Amino acid sequence: MLRFAIGVIRRFADLPPHTILGMPSLSPTMTTGTMVKWLKKEGDKVSPGDIMFEVETDKATLGYEVQDQVFVAKILAQAGSPPMPLGAPIAILVDKADRISAFKDYTSDSGAIKSSEPVKKPIQEEPKHDENVRMSPAAHHMIDEYHLDTKNIHASGPRGLILKEDVLAFIENSKSPKETQKKPEEIKTPEKKTSQDTGKNYISSIRAPRFSVTSNVNLEEAIKFVGKDNIRAFIIKAAVASCKIVPEANSKFFNEFTRYYDYVDLQVSLYEKTLKKYFLKDSQGKRIEEIKEAFQKEGTGQANFAVSFSSEGNEIATPDVSALLSVGPEFLKVVKSGEAFKSQKFATCTLNCDHRAVDGAVGANWLKTFKGFVENPTSLL
Incomplete structure (x- = not known):
């Protein structure tokens, strides 16, 4: 079936x-x-x-x-x-x-099935918190489940984002929490995985529902800013910065929960006739020169985000992460610049996401943030 x-x-x-x-x-x-x-x-x-x-x-x-x-x-x-x-x-x-x-001659009228009625979604209760407050999915779930007031929770995430850790800290520091505000049992992820655990996650992730969002990104300003030889390192730096702005995409799905990371351990794949893999631990905050140094030695590790570069445009799978940025080969595109038309360099960038951990809105927001960094490189300073 x-x-x-x-x-x-x-x-x-x-x-x-x-x-x-x-x-x-x-x-x-x-x-x-x-x-x-x-x-x-x-x-x-x-x-x-x-x-x-x-x-x-x-x-x-x-x-x-x-x-x-x-x-x-x-x-x-x-x-x-x-x-x-x-x-x-x-x-x-x-x-x-x-x-x-x-x-061959089938039409929608010739079969027994007709156009479906719109799916009616259940009416949701009014949220118990300010809708303008930004929070991660895990924090949102806990706040709703335990009926917490976001006004009393300190946000430590980027741009005032409330993280799961902020909610846990609020509950723990409450001297006389209400019965509904008791600290939930936190599921901890083991630091080291056995080969059996890794195999289970691998099989689960390649069978997972996935979706992709794609955009043609203009590389012209980035190449002028860092030079052609540094463009891949710059793209990696932009991807890492995007993970800090949209931390919901920097996650990994486990069988019973999704873990969100405040650091970026990055797996980079490079395909030029042969496949090469590089691992960048704690890549956040690294300078372009430091990122380039990582390309001197191949290696793999336990990553929570991945970037792949392919000269032939084919995606390189890294299934044990919730989001993979695939960067295709450069191509020329004619764009209007002032009153004239010029050929500029672009690359097709696709974010492939595990739908169990990353929804469409998060994926689109991440790619929009990434594109903004690449097309306006001074914003990374």
Whole structure:
């Protein structure tokens, strides 16, 4: 049986077994989606990990990654069609190639399934805290669960962000906490993993639901600022700085909880004919010269974020992290500069995220922050 987030198996008398894929939910606040682009066409085979199509949500344009091998028998929602509610039929999928031809003349009216009604989300209670207060997902969950007042919690995160540690500190320092404000049992992550633990996390992460956000980033100002030979080190520095501004992306999903990090241990992969890997421990605060020194010796380690550079544009998987920045090869693009047009260097940058730990809004915010640092390099000073 095929497995999808939103999909229903239908077996009609004159049709072979198939799956009708509905518009998936790619962000917590998404109610409708607009089909932007199909990356697969009718008749194509789709392998696990392939991005089948891109959908514009209320937060960003996200790719839909397939978890099982399937074939696209029929596309029901064309690119550029009006916004569709969650669950609305967008494609018919089959698990065998010889079943594709049965859907050649299929239309949404010829099958038993009709366009789905919008998914009704449960009415949520009014938050017990100021909606303008910024907090990490873990802190948000604890504050709601224990009915805490954010006015009394000191925020130690960047730009006034309340972190999980701030909530725990507030509870611990309360002299007479209410019954609902008792300190929750904190789950600690072992500092060292056994090979069995690592294997379990690896298998879990490669099977996890993932999504990606992509942007073409202008490298022209960064190259002028640091020089062409230093551009990769600068991109790494910008990625690390983005993790400090958007710490929710600097995380790792474990079986029962998500751990957020205030440091960045970075795994860097470089593919130029052969694959090379480098490990940067405590990369936050490192100067460009120090980052370049790390490229003198290959190595791996327990990372909580990853960056890959590929001269051929193919993504290098590092599954044991919640977010991986993939930087493609440079290309020229004509842009308007003042009254003239100039060719400038760009790179396609894609943030691939584990949806269990990072939602679409966080991924889009991280990539926007990263792009801002690269295109305005003096902001990193």
